[in-house]
Amino acid sequence: MSAQRALLFLLLPLLLAATLHAQEKTLHLAIGDPARKDKEAPVVLDGITDTRTGEVITPSELPKRLAGARLVLVGESHTDMDYHLCELRVLQELAGAGRPVLVGLEMYPYPEQRFLDDWVNGRLTEEAFLRDSRWYENWGYNWLYYRDIFLFAREHKLRMVALNAPRDVVTAVRKKGFKNLTPEEAAHIPADIDTSSPEHRVLFKSYFEGGGDPLHSGMTDAQWDAMIAAQSTWDATMAFHAVQALQEPGGRDAVMVVLVGSGHVVYGLGIQYQAARHFQGKIATVVPVNVRDGEGHEVKTVQASYADFIWGVPAQTDPLYPSLGLSTNPVEGEKALKVILVSEKTPAAKAGVQVGDVIVSLDGTTVPDRETLNRLIAAKRWGDEAALTVRRGSETKTLRVILRR
Numbered sequence: 031m032s033a034q035r036a037l038l039f040l041l042l043p044l045l046l047a048a049t050l051h052a053q054e055k056t057l058h059l060a061i062g063d064p065a066r067k068d069k070e071a072p073v074v075l076d077g078i079t080d081t082r083t084g085e086v087i088t089p090s091e092l093p094k095r096l097a098g099a100r101l102v103l104v105g106e107s108h109t110d111m112d113y114h115l116c117e118l119r120v121l122q123e124l125a126g127a128g129r130p131v132l133v134g135l136e137m138y139p140y141p142e143q144r145f146l147d148d149w150v151n152g153r154l155t156e157e158a159f160l161r162d163s164r165w166y167e168n169w170g171y172n173w174l175y176y177r178d179i180f181l182f183a184r185e186h187k188l189r190m191v192a193l194n195a196p197r198d199v200v201t202a203v204r205k206k207g208f209k210n211l212t213p214e215e216a217a218h219i220p221a222d223i224d225t226s227s228p229e230h231r232v233l234f235k236s237y238f239e240g241g242g243d244p245l246h247s248g249m250t251d252a253q254w255d256a257m258i259a260a261q262s263t264w265d266a267t268m269a270f271h272a273v274q275a276l277q278e279p280g281g282r283d284a285v286m287v288v289l290v291g292s293g294h295v296v297y298g299l300g301i302q303y304q305a306a307r308h309f310q311g312k313i314a315t316v317v318p319v320n321v322r323d324g325e326g327h328e329v330k331t332v333q334a335s336y337a338d339f340i341w342g343v344p345a346q347t348d349p350l351y352p353s354l355g356l357s358t359n360p361v362e363g364e365k366a367l368k369v370i371l372v373s374e375k376t377p378a379a380k381a382g383v384q385v386g387d388v389i390v391s392l393d394g395t396t397v398p399d400r401e402t403l404n405r406l407i408a409a410k411r412w413g414d415e416a417a418l419t420v421r422r423g424s425e426t427k428t429l430r431v432i433l434r435r
Contacts, residue, residue, distance in 0.1 A: 057332040059297065062296075065082075066333070066334035069334040072086065073331060080095060090123060092339070099314040103302060109171060109353075132191055132281055133289065145162055148162075174351060198215075199219060208223065208259065224307065233296065234257070262304070268301050272305065297333075297335055315339070356383055357369070364388075382429055389419075392417070412435055
């Protein structure tokens with residue numbers, strides 16, 4: 031399998047955190063709601079812009095604006111803590127206003143629901159929850175980005191709902207299409223996933239344009255179709271389980287707040303697009319936007335159709351917690367990981383990690399899978415170092431990785 035094809039599924043979680051790396055063009059696409067797609071909305075630091083009216087409101091005013099909404103989609107950038115603080119504030123304000131709240135989660139596939147129930151009901155310690163629910167396998171991002179949200183949900187007994195499809199099913203959709211799924215695979219996803227939106231394709235491709243991305247610049251239409259089918263599977267499956275939870279006892283009078291990568295939310299072309307085909311309730315979207323991008327350019331406005339509510343947050347910064355800056359795939363027939371991408375100027379690149387290296391251990395601990403690697407890196411902080419042992423051809427090398435931004 032080529033590195034390009036192998037990376038398609040791997041990149042989905044990164045793509046769906048797209049706000050972190052979104053180009054200026056992505057914030058100004060003339061797509062989405064016809065009434066707003068030709069208008070601009072201001073981005074105000076610490077203010078929430080109602081893009082239908084242009085008014086800038088405070089967080090305490092948000093529940094009134096969301097009155098009647100049954101499904102509230104909150105977009106996040108997975109490694110930007112300010113986005114997670116906005117998510118927490120949305121939950122706090124809605125719960126404080128007396129609305130029954132359900133919390134929908136992108137990071138867990140729906141068969142893992144029992145672990146979320148055990149967490150909210152206090153049957154698992156924090157350590158046991160992370161271990162038993164395989165946080166660093168199912169998600170991989172540092173738990174501390176999300177910890178306050180999970181603690182708030184448990185303290186206030188807000189039901190947390192696993193929304194996603196199993197990852198191997200999404201992979202199967204990408205590799206062989208909907209028609210060739212086995213009955214067991216097809217049973218995990220809705221039967222009528224819509225992949226036909228031309229605007230969705232415009233949005234999806236915009237994330238890769240102009241970024242010098244060698245893995246996607248030469249993709250064929252068939253490869254784009256496969257990626258869009260996979261992303262639409264995520265969207266439709268999450269929409270299905272979110273709506274289903276609203277129809278179950280305890281959910282019929284509630285508002286479902288979905289915490290999900292912004293790529294699933296913006297322009298109403300992800301979860302909202304899939305849910306609106308069958309769900310008659312009101313849907314609203316809230317998406318934070320950095321007032322300065324990663325290169326320091328000021329972001330004064332976005333397309334008004336980008337979301338119903340735009341929440342201005344501080345400038346993009348490096349992630350709060352370290353990452354190596356590489357991507358891996360399992361080695362076929364082994365319990366090991368092969369490096370398939372090393373991002374420039376990252377700790378891995380500076381340490382000399384190369385594409386094709388097989389990771390053997392980190393600080394002496396054997397690394398058989400991504401869960402182990404993610405868990406070990408989560409224990410690090412910027413400024414630390416790590417001894418990364420890799421197999422390169424017939425040689426074994428130990429590289430000194432300095433975790434510096």
